[in-house]
Amino acid sequence: MKNSYSDLEKLKNEMLTCTMCGFCKNVCPVFLDAGWDTGSPRGRMTMAYGLVTGELEPDENLVNRIFQCTQCRDCARRCPSSVKCPEVVLSARRELVKRGQAVETQMAVAKNIIHTGNLYGDLEVAYPEQEGEVPLFIGCQHLSRPNSTKRNILLMQRLGIKPRIVKEVCCGFPLEVMGFEEEHEKQVERLKEAFSFDEEPILTFCPGCKVHLEKISGKKILHILQEINNRLAKEQIAKPVNAKITYHDPCDLSRGAGIFQEPRDILKKLGCEIIEMKYIKNASRCCGGGGGILTWDSGLSERMSMARIREAIATGAEMVVTACPTCEQTLKKGALKITEENGNKPFPVVHILDMLFKATKQSHLPS
Amino acid sequence: MPIVEKRAKPESIERIREIVGTDSVRTSKADLYVYGFDAGMHRSMPDAVVRPQNAEQISQIVKLANEHDFAIIPRGAGTALCGHNTPVAGGIILDLQKMNRIKEINPGDLLCVVEPGVICDDLNNALKKYRFFIPGPASSEAATLGGMVAANASGAKALKYGATRDYVLGLQVVTPTGEIIRCGTRTLKNSSGYQLEKLFVGMEGTLGIITEITLKMAPLPEKTAACAAAFKELVEAGQTVADIIAVPIFPAQLEIMSDICVKAVNKATGLGLPECGGFLLIACDGHPEAVKDEIRKVKEICEKNGAFFIDYTEDAKRIEELWKGRKQMLASLSVIKPEFSTVMLADDMAVPISKVPDAVKGFLEIQDKYDIYIPPYGHAGDGNLHTKVLLNPENKEHWLQAEKAVREIYDLVLQLGGTVTGEHGVAISKAEYFKKERADSIPFMRAIKRALDPKNILNPYKIFDWDESFLSNLRYPVEFSKKEA
Ligand SMILES: Cc1cc2nc3c(=O)[nH]c(=O)nc-3n(C[C@H](O)[C@H](O)[C@H](O)COP(=O)(O)OP(=O)(O)OC[C@H]3O[C@@H](n4cnc5c(N)ncnc54)[C@H](O)[C@@H]3O)c2cc1C
Numbered sequence: 117m118k119n120s121y122s123d124l125e126k127l128k129n130e131m132l133t134c135t136m137c138g139f140c141k142n143v144c145p146v147f148l149d150a151g152w153d154t155g156s157p158r159g160r161m162t163m164a165y166g167l168v169t170g171e172l173e174p175d176e177n178l179v180n181r182i183f184q185c186t187q188c189r190d191c192a193r194r195c196p197s198s199v200k201c202p203e204v205v206l207s208a209r210r211e212l213v214k215r216g217q218a219v220e221t222q223m224a225v226a227k228n229i230i231h232t233g234n235l236y237g238d239l240e241v242a243y244p245e246q247e248g249e250v251p252l253f254i255g256c257q258h259l260s261r262p263n264s265t266k267r268n269i270l271l272m273q274r275l276g277i278k279p280r281i282v283k284e285v286c287c288g289f290p291l292e293v294m295g296f297e298e299e300h301e302k303q304v305e306r307l308k309e310a311f312s313f314d315e316e317p318i319l320t321f322c323p324g325c326k327v328h329l330e331k332i333s334g335k336k337i338l339h340i341l342q343e344i345n346n347r348l349a350k351e352q353i354a355k356p357v358n359a360k361i362t363y364h365d366p367c368d369l370s371r372g373a374g375i376f377q378e379p380r381d382i383l384k385k386l387g388c389e390i391i392e393m394k395y396i397k398n399a400s401r402c403c404g405g406g407g408g409i410l411t412w413d414s415g416l417s418e419r420m421s422m423a424r425i426r427e428a429i430a431t432g433a434e435m436v437v438t439a440c441p442t443c444e445q446t447l448k449k450g451a452l453k454i455t456e457e458n459g460n461k462p463f464p465v466v467h468i469l470d471m472l473f474k475a476t477k478q479s480h481l482p483s
Numbered sequence: 484m485p486i487v488e489k490r491a492k493p494e495s496i497e498r499i500r501e502i503v504g505t506d507s508v509r510t511s512k513a514d515l516y517v518y519g520f521d522a523g524m525h526r527s528m529p530d531a532v533v534r535p536q537n538a539e540q541i542s543q544i545v546k547l548a549n550e551h552d553f554a555i556i557p558r559g560a561g562t563a564l565c566g567h568n569t570p571v572a573g574g575i576i577l578d579l580q581k582m583n584r585i586k587e588i589n590p591g592d593l594l595c596v597v598e599p600g601v602i603c604d605d606l607n608n609a610l611k612k613y614r615f616f617i618p619g620p621a622s623s624e625a626a627t628l629g630g631m632v633a634a635n636a637s638g639a640k641a642l643k644y645g646a647t648r649d650y651v652l653g654l655q656v657v658t659p660t661g662e663i664i665r666c667g668t669r670t671l672k673n674s675s676g677y678q679l680e681k682l683f684v685g686m687e688g689t690l691g692i693i694t695e696i697t698l699k700m701a702p703l704p705e706k707t708a709a710c711a712a713a714f715k716e717l718v719e720a721g722q723t724v725a726d727i728i729a730v731p732i733f734p735a736q737l738e739i740m741s742d743i744c745v746k747a748v749n750k751a752t753g754l755g756l757p758e759c760g761g762f763l764l765i766a767c768d769g770h771p772e773a774v775k776d777e778i779r780k781v782k783e784i785c786e787k788n789g790a791f792f793i794d795y796t797e798d799a800k801r802i803e804e805l806w807k808g809r810k811q812m813l814a815s816l817s818v819i820k821p822e823f824s825t826v827m828l829a830d831d832m833a834v835p836i837s838k839v840p841d842a843v844k845g846f847l848e849i850q851d852k853y854d855i856y857i858p859p860y861g862h863a864g865d866g867n868l869h870t871k872v873l874l875n876p877e878n879k880e881h882w883l884q885a886e887k888a889v890r891e892i893y894d895l896v897l898q899l900g901g902t903v904t905g906e907h908g909v910a911i912s913k914a915e916y917f918k919k920e921r922a923d924s925i926p927f928m929r930a931i932k933r934a935l936d937p938k939n940i941l942n943p944y945k946i947f948d949w950d951e952s953f954l955s956n957l958r959y960p961v962e963f964s965k966k967e968a
Pocket residue numbers: 136137138521522556557558559560561562563564567568579599619620621622625626627628629630631632633634635636637638639686687688689691692693694906907942
């Protein structure tokens with residue numbers, strides 16, 4: 117069993133369909149960082165092929181390259197032959213984890229989820245349960261920021277959305293992207309026990325949760341911005357933002373869920389002038405926070421976020437707005453790092469929900 | 484020429500580390516494995532991957548290679564299609580992707596100067612604001628300028644805008660013995676002796692390592708108009724091509740598709756092109772008035788030759804839509820037989836323009852004879868025809884069947900007075916037929932190689948020095964005995 121890559125073998129056809137054209141190279145944030153072909157999607161396809169044919173061993177360098185992928189999926193978008201490179205990477209990760217190749221930091225995250233149901237291993241995080249009309253899945257990231265979650269829920273109420281909140285556990289997405297197959301399956305079971313998928317649609321704050329919940333449940337999961345965009349009217353905006361902003365599309369929200377117009381519509385309603393970056397919508401560049409890379413290679417993650425912040429600064433906008441808690445945090449780190457280098461004030465990174473909360477604060481609507 | 488291994492030994496690699504720094508040398512198995520592949524069908528493993536930063540370092544490495552007798556394969560993005568980058572005798576891959584500075588853009592002198600690792604699309608993005616461009620291959624989003632010069636790449640616009648060779652004004656090159664030389668000029672004209680800069684065009688990394696390129700720029704056209712036309716018979720489409728060029732009108736692009744291709748595009752994209760025997764896509768560009776006049780004439784010629792469907796537009800969005808189908812051709816073709824893959828066999832033949840219909844007809848007959856998929860399409864305006872062989876790459880019989888078909892295709896192309904490679908080059912995949920095609924010039928090419936590279940260091944055993952079958956060193960999981968291949 118140890119030497120047969122049965123999981124990866126199933127994707128051999130993807131590897132043979134890959135024409136090695138290299139069109140995926142210059143969209144991959146990892147390749148763009150260091151420029152070695154081994155760090156490109158094409159390189160990862162080739163290494164996976166080497167594992168399947170038995171020509172390659174999972175040595176340190178190979179393992180590193182397989183885990184140095186943010187699962188941003190831009191390679192799959194660009195591929196003219198519709199090759200599913202991100203899936204091949206995930207399958208390779210499952211194979212490697214089975215062989216004991218996960219590192220301490222990743223195992224720590226996995227253990228957190230398994231033992232506490234929460235990404236950060238925080239037993240305390242829970243939002244007070246409440247009755248309501250629409251089921252809401254808050255997600256680990258937002259749960260770990262109780263104040264901002266409170267504001268988000270207030271915001272929903274201002275817009276007439278009555279969320280039903282239960283004690284939830286992690287959706288299991290981090291386990292899946294890091295390659296913890298068994299643990300992921302068990303987590304999904306735990307989730308299905310804790311959280312009912314009977315009623316649709318389910319709302320969520322987190323792009324990753326949106327994509328993953330949809331995948332594991334087959335149910336309709338709405339990202340909160342979809343609902344907000346339907347409800348937000350001019351008169352609900354007490355304090356228009358009136359700023360020049362740029363918008364960073366989170367990978368899971370844009371490429372993953374096809375949601376890139378809604379946040380822009382909302383930003384326009386808020387009075388923002390959007391100055392677009394070079395890479396946007398479904399061709400957006402990863403912030404450096406996806407695919408477990410934060411724990412695998414924090415230096416690489418930091419360089420990616422710096423690259424994205426530089427792109428944002430180049431637009432001449434006053435701030436970058438995003439719609440994902442991971443993107444927000446990662447980009448903030450990148451902005452700080454740039455500050456360390458140039459001594460300027462950190463470039464502001466704002467979550468769209470925070471912006472919405474402030475702009476609708478003095479609304480006459482109930483809050 | 485029989486292959487003698489030219490491996491880089493650990494002590495040579497150690498010396499290289501001293502030259503370029505430890506971080507710029509990779510020897511892990513995964514790195515060597517990955518760099519053993521490129522976009523072609525072949526592969527084998529190098530002994531190290533080295534990323535130099537400048538010509539001086541490259542010169543030192545080349546001198547070391549002469550001293551220690553190991554091979555050097557210069558490499559750009561690795562998008563070449565014929566085994567160009569395959570280290571058949573071992574040695575080191577010189578990855579030039581990080582030498583990627585655009586050094587100068589000089590509209591007044593109509594030139595720009597770049598390092599070899601600059602990507603074609605990146606250069607064109609930079610040139611756009613000056614309203615210039617360099618015509619690139621279909622792989623322009625990945626291919627480097629160094630690779631384009633070394634392969635004399637050209638694209639769909641070659642009829643009007645020429646190939647990479649037409650843009651090379653000057654080069655800095657590290658020779659196979661390690662000297663750093665400059666050839667060519669910064670002038671648009673030069674009659675100063677041998678045009679050495681052109682000698683390095685299309686040399687496939689066998690004669691030198693290009694470290695700087697001075698390129699002429701073409702003016703970005705102000706306006707583009709496009710015309711799509713469907714014909715019952717492929718010959719009518721072919722005749723239309725010949726008539727357009729005979730006017731003379733040089734469209735920026737003139738693409739031909741056979742019925743299978745139209746069906747494949749429709750199936751994959753839902754574009755709804757009319758089912759027909761032959762389909763033409765034509766684009767004219769330049770000054771708005773001239774474009775208007777040209778495309779009108781093109782339309783009339785299509786009508787005269789019996790086109791039953793004509794779509795004509797100056798709207799940029801619609802033009803983009805029309806080309807979408809053509810651009811997705813490769814991906815579309817794999818939809819015909821999802822369990823098959825496209826492989827780089829007989830991928831870019833060129834014939835005299837008037838022979839395009841004969842060639843396409845012949846290819847289709849060969850396809851039927853061998854019961855394999857070889858859909859032809861191509862840049863009819865410059866006689867360049869692409870085919871894509873679709874097969875199961877794990878099935879030996881498929882390969883052997885395809886080999887027979889490919890041989891017939893090549894024979895037909897040579898019979899029609901064409902070349903087995905209009906765009907992609909020779910390296911390994913085309914070597915056998917190239918030697919037939921260019922029999923009388925091969926001794927001269929060899930003499931140049933021997934004189935400049937006496938130790939056979941740079942990308943050895945390629946082009947005229949490749950004696951084995953085009954099915955050897957395949958990257959697919961299938962093996963042939965010597966007799967079979
Ligand atoms: C999908 C696809 C479409 C393509 N379409 C076209 C097309 O329309 N037209 C066309 O002409 N080609 C086409 N190609 C082939 C290929 O992209 C071109 O030949 C391109 O110019 C290669 O550039 P590269 O940077 O990838 O070079 P590589 O593949 O890295 O190298 C190509 C050759 O050049 C040599 N070389 C590279 N850099 C240097 C240097 N600095 N000094 C010396 N030698 C060097 C290498 O040794 C090798 O022999 C296509 C390829 C793909 C995958």
